[in-house]
Amino acid sequence: MPDTAPRTLGAHKGLALLVLCAQLFLDSMDVSLMGVALPEIKQDLGLGPETLQWIISGYAVAYGGFLLLGGRAADLFGRRRLFFWATAVFALVSLGGGLVSDGTLLVVSRVIKGIAAAFIAPAAMSIITTTFKEGPERTRAMGIFSLTGASGYAAGLVFSGVLTELHWRLIFFVPFVVASLVLAVTNYAVAPDRPRTGERPGFDAAGALTATAGVLLLVLGLVRAPEVGWGSTATLGSLIAAVVLLVVFVVIQQRRTDPLLPLRIFRSRTLSTANTVGLVWAGATIGWQFIALLYLQQVLGYSALQAGLAIVPMAAAILLAVNLAPKLINRSGLRPAAVLGLLLQGGGILLFLRTGTDSNYPSVLLPALIVHGLGNGTSFLAFNIAAVSGVKNEDQGLATALVTAALQLGGGIGVAVGAAVLTGVGGASPSLSAYHWAFLVAAIFSAVGLVAAALGLGAPKAEAGETADAGGDGAPATAADLQKDPA
Template sequence: MSDRQSNALTAPAGPGARKNLVLLVLCAQLFLDSMDVSLMGVALPEMQHDMGLNAEQLQWIISGYAVAYGGFLLLGGRAADLFGRRRMFFWATVVFAAVSLVGGLVTDGWLLIITRVVKGVAAAFIAPAALSIITTTFPEGPERNRAMSMFGLTGASGYAAGLVFSGLLTSLSWRLTFFVPFVVAALVLLTARSVIAPDERADGRKPGFDALGAVTATGGVLLLVLALTRAPEVGWGSAVTVASLVVSVLLLIAFVVIQNRRTDPLVDLAIFRSRTLSAANVVGVVWACATIGWQFIALLYLQDALDYSALKAGMAIVPMAVSILVAVNIAPKVIARIGLRVPAVIGLLLQGAGIFLFLRAGEDASYPAVLLPALIVHGLGNGTSFLSFNIAGVSGVADDKQGLAASLIQSAVQLGGGLGVAVGAAVLAGSAGGAGISAYHHAFVAVGVFSLVGALASAIGLGAPQHTGGEGAAGEAPAGEAPAGVESGRV
C-alpha cells in the first residue's frame, strides 16, 4: 500500500467526526500537560512529610518540571519538524506516561525530582508537535481558529483542574497525582496512532539540528533558577551564587551568538523584530512568575499557616478555577471589540490585585471575607491576561513561523513559572527565617510585583500585530485593532 493510500485511510476525513477526534486526542494530552504544572501544589506538604524532603527539594518538584518544559520547548518544536509530528507526539507521550508511573513508585526525594524533570522534557516535545498537528489538520481560517480556541481553553482548564484534583487525590494518597496522569497518558497512546495521520516523508535536504543552541539556552536558564533557589541558603554574595549567575549569562549570550551564525538556527531571531510578539513573550514570563509563584506560596500558606487539609485546600481553590474559565470564555469577545492591549493590562492588574489582597490574610483568615474575594479577582485577571498575550504571541506571524512563535510563547510561560517559584521560595525562606505570617506577606508582594511589570509591558508593547517575514508582510496596524482571526468571539 502506498504512503498516499495509507494517509487517506488514517487522516481525518473532511470537517466531520474524524477531525474532531484528532482534536480530542490532542486536547486530552494538552490538558494533562497543563494539569501537571499545578497538580503538585496541594500535594507538596504530604510529600514532604512522607519522604522527609527539605525546602530545596520541595521547590524543585515544581520548578524542575516547569523549567525543563520551558527550556526544551524550542528543541521539541524543531524535532517535530525534522523527525515527524506524530512520531514525536507518540514517543514523547510514551516517556511522559512511563516517568509518571515511576514517580508514583519512588521513595527517594531526588529520584522524584528527576522524574519530574524528565516529564517536563517529554511535555516540551509533546506540546509543539500537538500544535503543529492542529495547524496542518485544520485549514487556515474559521475552522483552525475554532480548533486553536479549544486548544487554548483546554490548557487553561487543565491548569485550573490540577489545582482542584490535587486536593482530591492527595486526600487519598499523594502518589495518585502521579498515577492518574499515567492512566490518562496511556489512554491517549491507545488512540493516537489510529486517529492522527502518519507523517509524510520529507524530500530533499533536511535542515540542521541545533543541539548546541538547545544546550546553551537550557543550561543558561537552569543555572539562573539554581542560583535563585540556593541564594537564600548559601548567600547572594557567595561564590556558588555569583558563579551560577555569571555562567548563566554567558551561556545565554552564547546562545544568541550561535543563533546569529547558524544557517538553520533553533530560533530565527528576526522574529523578534515584531514589537507585539516580543512584548507578548515578556508578558508571558512575568505573568507566569506571578501566578505560578503565587500558587506555590498560597497553597503552602493554606496548609501550613491555616492548617487546611489537602482536600480542603484543593476545594478552596475551586472558585478561582471557575473564574479563570469564565474569563477565558468571555475574553475573546472583548478582544474582538477593543483589541489586545486593554484586556491584557486590566487582566494583569486584576491578577496582581488578587495576589495583593492576600496581604489581608493572617493566622486565622476568614475564607468568605478575606480569601474568596482574592481568589475570584485573581482568577478573572489570570484568565483574561492569559488569552490576551497568547493571541498576541502568534498574531501577525508568517505561516512558516507559526510553530516557532507558538513554541516561544509556551517557553516564556514555562520558564516564568520556574522562575516565579524560585523567587517565591527564596523570599519565603529569607524573610524572618521563613517563619510567621510576615514571611508569606513578603513573598506575596515579591510575586505580585511581576503582575504590575506585565501590565506595564502590555501597555507599551501590545499593539496590533506586525508580520515578521515572508511575502506580503504587513506593517503594524493601529493599536486598537483586533488581530486577524479574532472575530465573533473566536480565537
Template sequence: MVTKDATRGALDRTKKLALLVLCAQLFLDSMDVSLMGVALPQIQRQLDLPESTLQWLISGYAVAYGGFLLLGGRAADLFGRRRVFLVATAVFAVASLAGGFLSDGTAIVITRVIKGVAAAFIAPAALSIIITTFPEGPQRNRAMAVFSLTGASGYSAGLVLSGVLTEASWRLTFFAPVPVALLVLLLTPRVVRRDEPSTGERRGFDLAGATTVTAGLLLFVYALTQGPRIGWLSGGTLLMLTAAVALLVAFVVIEQRQANPLVPLGVFRTRSLGAANLVGLFWACATIGWQFVAVLYLQQTLGYGALEAGLAILPMGLSILVVVNFAPRLIALLGLRWLAVLGMLVQGAGILLFLRADADSGYLTVLLPALVVHGIGNGLSFPAFNIAGVSGATEGRQGLAAALITASVQLGGGLGVAVLAALLSAAGPGQLVGFHRAFLVAGVFSAVGAVIAAVGLRPQPPTVETRVESEDDLALSLGDSEALSASGPDPTIRP
C-alpha cells in the same frame, strides 16, 4: 453524493476531536505540576527522604521542562509535530507508571526529570499542531482559548485531585495520568493529520545552538530553584547564574553565525512577538508565584489541610473556565492588545486584594472575592498573549514560536516562585508580613506585564480579505446564530 457542507462538517468534527485530544494531554502536563505539591509530606514520611531529595520532585520537573522547551519546539518543526507529540506522550506515560512503582528517592526524581523533558517536547508540538490545524483568526482564537483554559484548569484540578488521591496513597498521583495518556496515544493517529512531508532542502539541526541554549536555560532555572535554599548571594548561586549568562551569550553569538539557526534572532525584531513573550514571562511571575505563596498562606497561616487548600482555590479555576469561553468575542471586540492589558490589570487587582488577608481571614468575605477576580484576569490575559506570540508564525517555525511563548511562561514561573519564596524566607516561616510583601511584588509583576502589553502589542488592521474570512470563521467557530448577527456587513475583527 457527498455535499460540500457535509465534507466541511466532517472536517470541523475532526478538528474539534483533535483539539480535545491535544487539550487532554496539556491537562495532564499542567495537572502534573500541582499533583506533587500536596503528596510531598506523605512521600517524605513513607520513604524517609531528606529535604534536598524531596525538593527535586518538584524542581526536577520544572528544570527539565524549562530547559528543553526550545529544543522540543525545533524538534517538532524538523521531525514532525504529530510524531514528536506521540513519542513524547509515550515517554511521559512510561515515566509516570515507573515513578509509581519505585521506592528509591533518587530513582523517583529521575522519572520526574524524564517527565519534564517529555513535557517540554509535548507542549510546543501540541501548540504548533493547533496553529497549523486552525486558520489564523476567530477559529484559532477559539481553539487557543480552549487550550488556555485546559492548562489553567489542569493546575487547579491537580490541587484538588492530589488531596483526594493522597488520602489513599501517594502512588496514585503517579498512576493517575497513565490511563489518559494511553487514551491520547490511541486517538491521536485517528484525529490529528499526518505531518506534511518536507519539501526542498532539509535545514540543519544546529547542534551547537541547541546545546548552549539548553544548557544555559537548565542552569538558569536550576539556579532559580536553588537560590532561596542556598542564598541568592552565595558563591554557588552566583557561579551558576554567571555560567548560565555566559552560555546564553555564546548561544546568541552562535545563532548570528549559523546558516540555519535554532532560533533566528530576526524574529525578535517583530515588536509584538517580543512583547508577547515578555508579557508571558511577567504573567507567570505574577500568577504562578502568587499561587505558590497563596497555598502556603492557606496551610501555614489559616491552618487549612491539603484537600481544603485545593478546594479553596477551585473557584479561581471555575472563574477562568467561564471567562475563557468569551475570549473569542472579546478578542474581536477589544483586540489582543487591550484584552491583554485588561487581563493583566484585573489579575493584579485580584492578587492585591490578598493584602487584606490576615491571621483569621474569612473565606467568603476576604479570600473568595480575591480568587474570583484573579481568575477573571487569568482568563482574559492568558489567551491574549499566547495568540499574539504565535500569530504570523511562518511554515516550519510554528513549533519554535510555540516553544518561545511556553518557555517564557515556564521561566517566568520559576523566577516568580524564587523571588516570592525569598521574600517569605527573609521574613521568617509563616510570618504575615512576608506573605503581604510577596502579594505586593506579585501585583507589581502583573502591572509591569500590563504596561508591556500596552506598549508592545500594537494592533494591525486586517485586510478586506481577512475581514471576510474572519466573519465566516467566527460564525463557524462559535456555531450559533448570534455570531452571524453580530458580524454585520462590515465587521472589524482586530488581531
C-alpha cells in the same frame, strides 16, 4: 503511520483538538498533582528533604530547559511525530514512577517526564496554530486549549488529595492511563505532518547544547536560590554560567545559516511583547500563588488539601474568563483583552493586602480569588494568541516554545522573588507584614505586564506568505493531500 483511507482535516478538527487538550490537561494536572502527596511519599520511602524537593524541581527544571529544543524539533522533524513519541515516553515514565521504591529513581522519572512534556507542549500548541486558521477560528481553539490547561491544574490540586488518600502511587498510575488513551488515538485524530520539500535544514547541535544547558542552569539557579541563598556559590555559579552559555548561544545563532533560534523572529513587536508579557504574567500569578498557599497554611492554619480546595473558585473564574475571552478578543482585539486581564489580575493580588491573621474566607479571600482568576484567564489567552500571530508555519513550534519557556522562566523568577521577600522581611518565620510585601511585589509584575501590553500589543502584521499554507488555512497535511502529492 499512514492513514488507511482518505479523509479531510475538517471532519477531524474537533477530535484532534480533544486529543491535544487531553494531553495538555494531563501535563497541567501533573504540575499540581505532586504537592499534597509529598508527605506520604516521604513516610513510605523514607526520603530526605532534598530528594523531596527534586521530585518537584526536577520536573520544572527539565521542562523549562528543554522547551526551546522541543519547539524547534517539532518544526524540523514533524509535530505529530514528536507529539506521539514524547507522549509515549511520558506514559512509560509515569508507569515507572509508580512502580519504583527508590528516591533517586523517582527523581529520574520526574526529570524524564519533564523533558517529555517540553517536547509535547510546543508540538501540541503548534499543531493547533497550524490547523486552525488565524482569526476567530484559532482564537476559539486556543480558548478551549487554555481552558483545558487551567482546569487540569485545578483538578490536580483536588485529585492529589483524593488519590493520596487511597495511595500515593495512584498519582503516577492515573497519568499513565490517560496518556495511553491519548497515544491510542493520536495517529487517527491528528492529521499527518506535511512532507518537507527540498533539502532539510541542518540541525544546530551547538546551539541546542548551549541553549539547553544555559536555560537549565538559569532555571536551576532560580529554583534553588530560596533554599540555598542568593549569595551562595551554587546560586551565583549557576546564574553566571547560564548567562555565559546564553551569550555564546546568541553568538552562534548570529553566525549560522540554519540556527536553532532564528533571531529574525524577534523583529515582530507583537511576538516580542507577548513573550515579555508572558514572563511577567507568570512571575505575578505563580509567585502570588506560592505566597498565597503559604499564607493559607502557615497563617490561617489550612491543611494542604484545604488550601488546594480554597483556590478552586479562582480556577473556576479562570475557566469562565477563558470561555468569554474569545468574544472580547474578536470584538476589540488582543491589546484591550490583555490590558483588562492584567488589570484584574493585579487587582486581585492587591486585594490580598486586606488579609489578616484570621481573615474570613467568603468576605476577604473569595472576592480576591475570583477577580484574580477572571484577569488571569483573559490575559493568558490574549498574549498566547499574540505570541504565534503572524509567524510563519515552519516557525510555529519555535514560537509556541518561546512563550511557554517565558512562562516557565517567569514562574521561577516569581517564586524566587516571592521567597526572597518573605525571608528578607520576615526571616525564618514570616510575619503578616512580610506576606503583604510579597503580595505587593507580585502585583508589580502584573503592572509591568499591563504597561508592556498597552504599548506593544497591536494587530500583528504578517508578511506575505507568512501564515499562508497550501489551501490558505495554515493546516498540516491531510491524508488526501499526501495521496495527491506523495513527495
